[in-house]
Amino acid sequence: xxxxGQDRREGLGRRADSRVTLLTLFFVSVLLLLSSLYSxxxxxxxxxxxxxxxxxxxxxxxxxxxxxxxxGAVGDIRDYFNVxxxxxxxxxxxxxxxxWMNEALALRETVASYEMLHAYYAPPAVRPxxxxxxxxxxxxxxxxxxxxxxxxxxxxxxQAVIDPSGLVGRIVDVGKAASRILLLTDVQSRVPVYIExxxxxxxxxxxxxxxxxxxxxxxxxxxxxxxxxRVLTSGAGGVLPRGxxxxxxxxxxxxxxxxxxxxxxxxxxxxxxxxxxxxxxxPDEVATPSDGAAQPEASSSSASASNEETRTVxxxxxxxxxxxxxxxAAPRPVRTEEEALPEEVED
Amino acid sequence: xxxxxxxxxxxxLGVVGVLLLALPLRLGAGVVPTPLLPLIIVFxxxxxxxxxxxxxxxxxxxLLQDMLTGGPLGLWPAVYLVTQYIVISQRSYFLGRxxxxxxxxxxxxxxxxxxxxxxxxxxxxxxxxxVGALLAQMATTVLTYPLFNFGFAHLQRRxxxxx
Numbered sequence: 001x002x003x004x005g006q007d008r009r010e011g012l013g014r015r016a017d018s019r020v021t022l023l024t025l026f027f028v029s030v031l032l033l034l035s036s037l038y039s040x041x042x043x044x045x046x047x048x049x050x051x052x053x054x055x056x057x058x059x060x061x062x063x064x065x066x067x068x069x070x071x072g073a074v075g076d077i078r079d080y081f082n083v084x085x086x087x088x089x090x091x092x093x094x095x096x097x098x099x100w101m102n103e104a105l106a107l108r109e110t111v112a113s114y115e116m117l118h119a120y121y122a123p124p125a126v127r128p129x130x131x132x133x134x135x136x137x138x139x140x141x142x143x144x145x146x147x148x149x150x151x152x153x154x155x156x157x158x159q160a161v162i163d164p165s166g167l168v169g170r171i172v173d174v175g176k177a178a179s180r181i182l183l184l185t186d187v188q189s190r191v192p193v194y195i196e197x198x199x200x201x202x203x204x205x206x207x208x209x210x211x212x213x214x215x216x217x218x219x220x221x222x223x224x225x226x227x228x229x230r231v232l233t234s235g236a237g238g239v240l241p242r243g244x245x246x247x248x249x250x251x252x253x254x255x256x257x258x259x260x261x262x263x264x265x266x267x268x269x270x271x272x273x274x275x276x277x278x279x280x281x282x283p284d285e286v287a288t289p290s291d292g293a294a295q296p297e298a299s300s301s302s303a304s305a306s307n308e309e310t311r312t313v314x315x316x317x318x319x320x321x322x323x324x325x326x327x328x329a330a331p332r333p334v335r336t337e338e339e340a341l342p343e344e345v346e347d
Numbered sequence: 348x349x350x351x352x353x354x355x356x357x358x359x360l361g362v363v364g365v366l367l368l369a370l371p372l373r374l375g376a377g378v379v380p381t382p383l384l385p386l387i388i389v390f391x392x393x394x395x396x397x398x399x400x401x402x403x404x405x406x407x408x409x410l411l412q413d414m415l416t417g418g419p420l421g422l423w424p425a426v427y428l429v430t431q432y433i434v435i436s437q438r439s440y441f442l443g444r445x446x447x448x449x450x451x452x453x454x455x456x457x458x459x460x461x462x463x464x465x466x467x468x469x470x471x472x473x474x475x476x477x478v479g480a481l482l483a484q485m486a487t488t489v490l491t492y493p494l495f496n497f498g499f500a501h502l503q504r505r506x507x508x509x510x
Contacts, residue, residue: 019432022402026428029406032421037471045420052414056369063370071373136371137416138381140481141468144417146369173417180417187472208476266377 046173053146054175057134061148064134068269126241128272129153131161134178136265141208143186145169147271150177158239160274166245166262167191167233168271181271184212184246184261192236193246195257198225201234204246204259211250214257227251231259238278353507357392357400360499361385361408369415380484382491385412386460389427390453391499393434394441399507405431422467426460433459446496453496454489461485 036045079086114120135146149155151174161168161181169189173180182189189206193214200223202214214231216223229249235242247261364384372381385408392400409424434441434456441449461481469476 019435022405022428022432022435025402025406026425026432029409029421029424029428033419033425033467034421036419036421048420049414049417052411056366056415059366060370063366067370067372133371135369135415136373137418138368138370138372138484139416139418140380140464140484141476142416142418145371146415182417187468187474187476207474208480266373 050173050175053173053178053180057178060134060146124277127275129155129275131271131273133269133271141187143183145181145183146178147181148178149273150175150179152176154275155179155273160240160244161271162244162274163263163268163271168263168268171273183265185210192234193231194234195225195249196230196232198229200225201236211258211260214259225249225257241274241276354399356507357388358404361388364388365408365412365415368412380487382488383484386457386488387492387495389430390434390456391496393431394438395503397435402428419471426463429463430456430460450492453492457485457489
């Protein structure tokens with residue numbers, strides 16, 4: 001280390017390596033930190049973030065491709081070793097899913113007959129935007145991912161992001177060609193959810209751990225739920241659509257429901273940003289639903305033709321609490337095919 | 348390599364380190380956290396060539412990391428600048444020592460950085476955050492330090508200072 005020990009006063013900081021600069025910049029950082037404590041959503045900070053995300057997106061996308069390929073190859077090699085076990089598990093799952101499929105087909109017919117009724121108004125359609133994860137914060141406390149779609153594709157703040165298994169998070173920063181997803185495990189994440197079968201609503205709170213918790217408001221009655229019950233978004237607050245699958249209750253810890261997420265963040269690769277416009281309910285509009293687009297035949301054809309049209313559907317009490325986008329789209333085979341992810345070749 | 352290019356190498360390495368922290372690397376199927384390469388870079392050049400990594404570069408590296416990983420702005424610049432300040436003040440102790448001693452010094456620096464991070468983030472979120480993930484990341488960083496130290500020492504000696 002002889003040469004390393006010599007300070008030759010070369011490099012970028014020939015004149016600028018004084019402690020004064022260092023301390024000044026340190027205080028600037030602290031000031032930034034304090035100001036972001038009080039105005040985390042300040043437009044200047046957000047703009048700066050979004051600009052940087054946009055600028056870094058091409059570089060990240062460039063590297064994300066090879067990383068993806070390597071991980072795929074490694075995954076393939078691992079799969080060779082437990083191919084028999086996986087096969088058995090898949091066969092079992094397939095048998096179960098076939099039963100579900102039959103049930104779903106029967107239900108689809110039932111739902112379609114209900115939709116023929118005049119009292120039915122279709123909930124606003126969801127237009128998914130397919131995206132690839134190009135970045136992920138490898139940080140102990142900030143849990144977020146970057147995707148390769150932005151405002152150019154119609155992404156905007158607050159939109160839900162799902163993958164084939166369930167809710168991934170929601171959009172917090174939107175650049176022109178890239179945006180950031182705040183994951184459900186992030187300490188800032190708060191998502192209104194309800195527990196199916198338990199009839200309780202709560203808030204899914206991220207705690208930087210792999211399993212977030214559902215907290216309930218302090219009510220006089222104790223909240224009763226059981227492990228294994230499904231957790232879905234409630235749509236409260238009017239940001240995320242109702243009924244997106246989030247996970248299952250794993251355990252009861254001090255009155256909070258610890259949730260095992262459906263999304264596996266170590267494998268999240270292809271996601272969909274849900275371009276969903278929450279219906280605004282105005283009393284007289286609900287009273288006189290006369291728009292032709294609200295008719296089932298018209299809505300099913302317009303759903304595939306033009307999204308803008310379906311989003312102007314007159315809001316109704318049913319539309320306020322829309323069902324899962326997937327199930328809403330189920331009676332329309334055209335849409336389900338359209339919505340399918342380009343290649344679901346994960347694993 | 349031109350003089351400017353050589354002088355800017357540590358800064359550029361820091362930027363690469365930040366990019367690695369923003370890529371979906373998922374080492375070991377997501378079990379192994381990505382090492383904090385910028386922390387290693389800040390530590391190494393604070394010991395062996397502070398003039399090659401001025402405070403301005405450290406600030407920019409930290410700010411870029413904040414913006415790409417989505418944390419509160421100013422957190423990582425503060426952590427890196429504190430590290431740089433303390434390491435530069437202890438520089439005369441580290442120079443000419445065995446690599447083992449420097450490694451232990453880095454372990455202390457990483458512990459200090461982790462403590463600041465945990466305190467600030469806990470303060471900002473209003474709850475005492477779990478430390479598991481942070482400790483795992485710092486442990487990975489400390490364990491991989493000798494590897495990077497070897498590479499950077501070579502770079503500093505053969506490419507940046509000499510030739």
